[in-house]
Amino acid sequence: MIIAIDGPAGSGKSSVAKIIAGKLQFRHINTGAMYRAVALQAGRLSRDLGDEEAIAEVALNQSIQFVPGPKGQTVVVDGEDVTRLLRSKTVDQDAAIVASLGKVREILVAKQRDMGKSGSIVMEGRDIGTVVFPQAERKFFLDATPEERGKRRFQELQAKNQEIDVDTIVEQIRQRDEKDRNREVSPLIRAEDAIYIDTTNFKLEEVVDQILESIEQVPIKIINRK
Numbered sequence: 698m699i700i701a702i703d704g705p706a707g708s709g710k711s712s713v714a715k716i717i718a719g720k721l722q723f724r725h726i727n728t729g730a731m732y733r734a735v736a737l738q739a740g741r742l743s744r745d746l747g748d749e750e751a752i753a754e755v756a757l758n759q760s761i762q763f764v765p766g767p768k769g770q771t772v773v774v775d776g777e778d779v780t781r782l783l784r785s786k787t788v789d790q791d792a793a794i795v796a797s798l799g800k801v802r803e804i805l806v807a808k809q810r811d812m813g814k815s816g817s818i819v820m821e822g823r824d825i826g827t828v829v830f831p832q833a834e835r836k837f838f839l840d841a842t843p844e845e846r847g848k849r850r851f852q853e854l855q856a857k858n859q860e861i862d863v864d865t866i867v868e869q870i871r872q873r874d875e876k877d878r879n880r881e882v883s884p885l886i887r888a889e890d891a892i893y894i895d896t897t898n899f900k901l902e903e904v905v906d907q908i909l910e911s912i913e914q915v916p917i918k919i920i921n922r923k
């Protein structure tokens with residue numbers, strides 16, 4: 698079974714996907730980390746982000762693995778644990794540019810399909826239910842207001858002692874939404890057959906429970922209805 702979870706930044710996809718994958722003993726693939734890893738490497742190699750061929754080459758030559766560990770999953774790129782480096786502000790911004798390049802998407806989508814071949818996978822991103830696995834047995838689209846998503850990100854950064862005000866974060870989230878939803882290739886849209894969950898007023902565990910209930914109890918035909 699392939700479980701596709703899509704949604705905008707801060708909608709709770711990663712936290713939810715991690716827990717669901719753990720409970721079902723499925724692999725968890727965070728495709729955002731793949732775009733981030735390309736952005737990180739392109740920066741290290743001083744590649745011009747406007748040069749689609751050069752960035753596609755970075756994507757093609759990069760080997761990426763999601764390695765489960767006691768403290769959660771780590772992202773290993775060409776043998777190096779880059780998990781923390783992927784969360785920097787520069788990578789945040791550069792990944793959105795990288796993700797708008799058609800050739801890069803083609804390469805990463807092919808890698809993602811390959812990872813899903815053996816099934817038993819929870820894959821999260823922006824285009825999993827629409828482009829990567831339109832045939833996924835279960836699809837969810839998580840959402841929340843920009844204010845709530847900004848608040849969540851603010852709390853995350855505060856926990857890491859990073860100083861930033863909440864209004865700036867909400868504005869950054871709006872700008873990233875704008876880029877993700879309006880880009881020409883594979884924009885962020887909800888698959889018609891995805892279950893829409895507005896997480897604004899739900900706790901993480903409540904969202905997880907809703908998803909697990911849909912996965913375990915409801916026949917495919919019924920959950921596919923809007």
Ligand code: DC
Nearest residue numbers: 728729730732792793796822823824
């Ligand atoms: O989920 P995230 O913030 O880590 O994603 C990083 C960037 O990659 C973000 O700009 C959206 C983009 N992305 C994408 O276009 N398609 C995906 N499947 C996953 C992420």
